[in-house]
Amino acid sequence: MAREVVTTCTRDCPNTCGLIAQVDQGQVVLLGGNPRHPLSRGVACHKAKEFVRRAYSSERILTPLRHNRKTGVWQRITWDSALNEIAGRMNEVKDQYGAEAILYYRGFAQRTALRLLNERFFNLLGGVTGTYGTLCGGTGQASQNLDFGCRISHDPLDYEHSNSLVLWGRNPVATNPYLLPVIARIRRQGGSVILIDPVASESKRICDVHIQPAPGKDAFLAMAAAKQILALGREDREFIESHSQGFCHFQRILDSFTLQELAQACDVPVQQIELLADVLLEQKPTGILLGWGLHRWEYAHHMIRSIDALGALAGLIGVKGGGVSQGFEEYAPYDLDWVGDSLHPNRRKLLMPLIGEEILKAQAPPIQMIFVTAGNPLCMAPNSGKVAAAFAQVPFVVVAGHFLDDTAEQADIFLPSTTFLEEQDIVASYGHNYVGPVNQAIPPQGESWSDFELFQNLAAYFPFGPDFKRSIEEWLTLLAAPLLRQGVTLEELWAGPVRLPEAPMVPYSDRKFATPSGRFQFMTEFNRPSCLEGKESYPYQLMSVSSYEWLCSEMTPADQDELTVIRIHPKEAAKLNLADGETVRVISNVGATKARLKLDSEQRQDTIIFPRGRWLKSGSSANLLTRDIVSKVGNGASYYETKVRIEPI
Ligand SMILES: Nc1nc2c(c(=O)[nH]1)N[C@H]1C(S)=C(S)[C@@H](COP(=O)(O)OP(=O)(O)OC[C@H]3O[C@@H](n4cnc5c(=O)[nH]c(N)nc54)[C@H](O)[C@@H]3O)O[C@H]1N2
Ligand SMILES: Nc1nc2c(c(=O)[nH]1)N[C@H]1C(S)=C(S)[C@@H](COP(=O)(O)OP(=O)(O)OC[C@H]3O[C@@H](n4cnc5c(=O)[nH]c(N)nc54)[C@H](O)[C@@H]3O)O[C@H]1N2
Ligand code: SF4
Ligand SMILES: [Mo]
Numbered sequence: 001m002a003r004e005v006v007t008t009c010t011r012d013c014p015n016t017c018g019l020i021a022q023v024d025q026g027q028v029v030l031l032g033g034n035p036r037h038p039l040s041r042g043v044a045c046h047k048a049k050e051f052v053r054r055a056y057s058s059e060r061i062l063t064p065l066r067h068n069r070k071t072g073v074w075q076r077i078t079w080d081s082a083l084n085e086i087a088g089r090m091n092e093v094k095d096q097y098g099a100e101a102i103l104y105y106r107g108f109a110q111r112t113a114l115r116l117l118n119e120r121f122f123n124l125l126g127g128v129t130g131t132y133g134t135l136c137g138g139t140g141q142a143s144q145n146l147d148f149g150c151r152i153s154h155d156p157l158d159y160e161h162s163n164s165l166v167l168w169g170r171n172p173v174a175t176n177p178y179l180l181p182v183i184a185r186i187r188r189q190g191g192s193v194i195l196i197d198p199v200a201s202e203s204k205r206i207c208d209v210h211i212q213p214a215p216g217k218d219a220f221l222a223m224a225a226a227k228q229i230l231a232l233g234r235e236d237r238e239f240i241e242s243h244s245q246g247f248c249h250f251q252r253i254l255d256s257f258t259l260q261e262l263a264q265a266c267d268v269p270v271q272q273i274e275l276l277a278d279v280l281l282e283q284k285p286t287g288i289l290l291g292w293g294l295h296r297w298e299y300a301h302h303m304i305r306s307i308d309a310l311g312a313l314a315g316l317i318g319v320k321g322g323g324v325s326q327g328f329e330e331y332a333p334y335d336l337d338w339v340g341d342s343l344h345p346n347r348r349k350l351l352m353p354l355i356g357e358e359i360l361k362a363q364a365p366p367i368q369m370i371f372v373t374a375g376n377p378l379c380m381a382p383n384s385g386k387v388a389a390a391f392a393q394v395p396f397v398v399v400a401g402h403f404l405d406d407t408a409e410q411a412d413i414f415l416p417s418t419t420f421l422e423e424q425d426i427v428a429s430y431g432h433n434y435v436g437p438v439n440q441a442i443p444p445q446g447e448s449w450s451d452f453e454l455f456q457n458l459a460a461y462f463p464f465g466p467d468f469k470r471s472i473e474e475w476l477t478l479l480a481a482p483l484l485r486q487g488v489t490l491e492e493l494w495a496g497p498v499r500l501p502e503a504p505m506v507p508y509s510d511r512k513f514a515t516p517s518g519r520f521q522f523m524t525e526f527n528r529p530s531c532l533e534g535k536e537s538y539p540y541q542l543m544s545v546s547s548y549e550w551l552c553s554e555m556t557p558a559d560q561d562e563l564t565v566i567r568i569h570p571k572e573a574a575k576l577n578l579a580d581g582e583t584v585r586v587i588s589n590v591g592a593t594k595a596r597l598k599l600d601s602e603q604r605q606d607t608i609i610f611p612r613g614r615w616l617k618s619g620s621s622a623n624l625l626t627r628d629i630v631s632k633v634g635n636g637a638s639y640y641e642t643k644v645r646i647e648p649i
Contacts, residue, residue: 002029006036006496010050010420010443012108012136012552014327014431015042015178018497021421021441028052028421037497039156039178039432046291047551050082055419055445060402061555062446065414074404074414078309079447079457082413087461089369089396090125097365099126100348103394105355107375108136109554112425112438113479114452114472118373119339121455124464127344129367133352133635135381137292137430140326142634145300147308147521149514153325154287156182156432161321164283168218168275168307170291173202174548176431180206180291192279196221197293198541199609200602202548207623209275214267215541215607215640216297219526221273222306224262226313227254236315243317245517249524250309254475274557280314285321292327293545296640303632305523312520318508330430333500353630353637356386359394373417373451376553378406379615382626382637385591388616400454403556406616416448416600423450424472426480426493433503435483437494538588538643540568540591540608544622547611560618567600567609568646578625585612588625588644597646608644 002022009017018037031052034075035042054060064082066075093101104122106115120126144151159165159182172179183193183206195207198215213221229235230251263270280286288311294303308324316322350358355377357369370391381387384406391397391410399411408414420427422445425438445449449457452472459468470478476490484490486501508520515521546552550559563583566616570580578584580599585592586608595610605610612622626639 002582005439006034006437007420007441008427008436008497009044010110010112010425010427010438011047011418011554012111013372014176014429015040015045016427016429016431016434016436017046017048018436019044020281023441026442028055034496037434039434041181043177045177050550051419054402054554054556057403057423057556060445061404061414061416062448063416064447067414069410069412079449082415082462086398086413087458093368093396095124096426097368100129101279101365101368102128103127103350103359103367103370104130105370105372105375105377106131107373107377109374109552110420110451111429111430112423113334113476114425114450115374116331116334116336116339116479117468117475118451118455119341121459121468123343124338124459124467125462127347129348129350129362131352132349132354133630133637135352135637137295137327139295139300139631139634140290140292140304140638143304144308144324144326145516146301146633147305147523148508151326152504153324153328154507155503155505158321158323158505159287160188160220162191162285162287163189163321164279164286165193166196166279166286166288167193167207168196168288168290169294170289171197171201171203171293171546173206175291175546178432183207191283192247194276194279198607199543199545199602200600201545203454204602210234211268211272211276214604215543216299217266218294219299219302219306220266221268222260222303222310223257224259224266224268224273224274225252225280226306226310227257227259227262228273229281230254230314231259231404232277232281234281239312239315239317239520243511243524244520245515246310246522246524253523253526278582280310280316284315285319286314286316287321288316288324290324290326295631295634295636296638298629298631298638298641299565300631300636300638302523302526309522312522316508317520318511320506323507327430328432330428333395333428333435333483335481338479351630351635353382353635354628355381356383357628359390367394370398372393372397372399372401372407376401376405376407378410379553379613379621379623381628382623382639383590384616384621384623386628400451405553406617411615415454416446417454418444418448418450422448425452426476427439428500433500434497435493435500436497439494465612508510520536538645539606540572540644540646541606541640542586542588542622542642542644543607543609544612544626544639544642545609547613550613553613553615555613555615560615563594563596563618563620564611564614564622565598566595567598567603568605569596569605570599570601573597573599574606576646576648578646582648583649586625586644586646588627588642590627590642591624593619593621593624594649608646
């Protein structure tokens with residue numbers, strides 16, 4: 001008889017599904033959805049099944065390893081000798097260069113409560129160098145903070161009140177399945193679901209209309225729809241006059257363009273702009289959902305702020321079933337004092353989107369040691385070539401993970417990590433308002449340790465060891481204290497998903513905004529970004545989007561034998577004399593890589609769609625091409641500001 005363990009998917013995914021692991025004779029035989037989770041409602045995605053395969057993969061590394069980076073020889077070692085060597089090197093580096101010569105790089109792969117203690121370890125060790133900025137969602141948050149004071153998204157359960165939906169740069173079929181029943185319900189009831197995406201993504205087939213703007217030009221599209229609403233005299237005057245600030249400046253920006261000019265700038269027919277405005281006006285309330293694709297532009301804030309402004313004009317702010325929503329703060333429920341950042345308020349931080357460059361140029365002290373958990377920056381940070389060069393020059397690298405991926409291959413010491421199936425913890429979400437239990441379904445595989453166990457045991461080598469030595473239950477009681485104060489118990493948290501008691505269903509329904517004026521803030525400035533690269537040599541915008549099949553770079557070494565399948569419009573392929581299935585070289589001003597071509601007449605002619613995540617060692621990796629530049633607002637990685645050309649091999 002299989003045993004059922006209630007748990008939660010902790011992977012880097014906004015869905016954070018409630019899961020049930022069926023365990024038979026100590027093995028997970030099925031990982032399915034928990035019917036008691038109000039959003040995932042018993043459904044888990046195809047990647048959950050894949051995750052079980054990953055957890056049991058014969059290629060997963062289950063013992064600590066030492067690596068001779070010169071000869072390439074890997075050697076199995078004990079945890080004792082691994083920790084001894086790491087602690088010794090930490091002390092040496094600290095004594096010789098100071099703690100800032102150690103860089104702690106925390107990736108995004110797991111965002112559970114106990115992961116906060118990883119940071120605590122490094123704060124107790126001394127003010128090591130950390131990171132700031134993000135490869136993921138910070139740009140959107142920072143941009144929306146400018147308009148709303150504090151970004152708060154509608155509870156996804158609130159979309160039950162929406163009569164229409166706009167998916168603006170979001171691909172729920174691949175990345176966010178809890179939206180699928182919402183979309184189906186709206187359409188069943190005759191409402192429209194509009195996809196706005198330069199890429200014809202997997203979500204196109206579940207939407208009524210696909211608006212396919214030129215990449216990175218959504219600000220013009222949002223402004224065009226706003227202009228149309230104003231031309232019809234249908235803007236929400238009451239909201240504008242009583243609850244907003246800066247509207248006249250925004251209107252001045254709109255006045256500097258004609259509707260035709262805006263339509264041309266985003267390359268969307270006027271008729272589709274009229275349709276968008278019509279849906280916002282006639283199918284109220286419309287939920288506007290921003291995805292993460294929008295963040296990866298240098299001027300992403302223009303796009304996001306224009307969309308916020310459009311939502312405000314259309315009367316969607318603070319309204320049931322409406323709103324302009326994006327993400328949630330997955331660490332909001334916890335007491336962040338335990339991270340210990342205040343111990344070293346002035347410690348050095350490197351800008352994550354420029355991590356290669358930042359490591360290379362770090363001086364006084366130069367980086368002597370890097371410790372990576374839950375990340376694969378060599379593959380996933382922009383400009384992989386530079387990141388690899390930076391790691392190569394650092395004398396001592398420790399990587400904790402599951403497989404020998406690109407980053408692990410640069411390690412001197414590799415530490416085997418558990419998967420969430422092997423851990424006890426809790427996890428909040430960046431895609432909704434539920435905290436879920438992570439209950440241990442199976443014992444740690446091989447000699448793998450959770451990050452918690454790793455840092456607790458490593459702490460024992462230092463004077464602050466006793467501080468760390470508390471049980472999981474004790475730590476969670478401390479970390480989740482704000483939740484417990486709101487009446488939630490740890491027992492409840494471990495039994496199933498718990499909604500954050502204070503999270504609003506409909507933010508800003510009281511029309512209060514944490515902006516300096518207390519009002520919604522319209523965008524008041526718009527400087528048109530110029531195109532940085534020559535059109536002729538690199539004619540295609542590289543859209544290095546999420547893959548439907550896999551999550552970030554979480555694949556196995558065996559998956560690296562194939563080339564990434566990239567999509568291009570057949571007319572462009574014909575111009576270049578390239579055939580479907582052909583192997584090509586993709587070249588940017590940063591680097592080059594190989595890929596397999598697939599012709600797709602639904603794509604724009606000025607884009608190449610290149611799913612991110614395949615490793616460098618496959619010779620077919622998106623970030624060998626991406627430029628390392630940082631967004632103007634929010635310190636985000638502007639991956640999509642990359643142009644490429646392709647050639648036959
Ligand atoms: N299957 C799968 N699921 C995943 C992931 C994965 O790798 N694979 N990754 C996870 C992670 S880390 C995250 S952050 C989320 C991301 O979740 P999503 O935001 O849904 O996914 P993305 O692929 O990042 O971007 C969504 C869409 O934005 C579009 N886009 C890009 N630029 C523009 C633009 O200028 N304008 C408009 N309108 N659209 C644009 C892209 O073409 C893409 O189709 O998904 C998570 N879930
Ligand atoms: N070109 C391009 N690149 C992108 C993006 C893009 O749109 N285009 N999007 C970006 C986005 S949204 C994101 S979030 C980042 C993700 O970037 P990263 O977080 O760097 O990449 P992942 O692939 O999630 O890293 C997974 C690694 O974490 C390890 N791991 C998993 N769980 C654990 C654990 O519990 N403990 C430890 N120690 N290790 C663990 C896995 O074994 C694996 O090595 O990539 C970004 N990269
Ligand atoms: S949708 Fe996301 S959270 Fe849900 S099972 Fe799949 S990967 Fe995990
Ligand atoms: Mo992400």
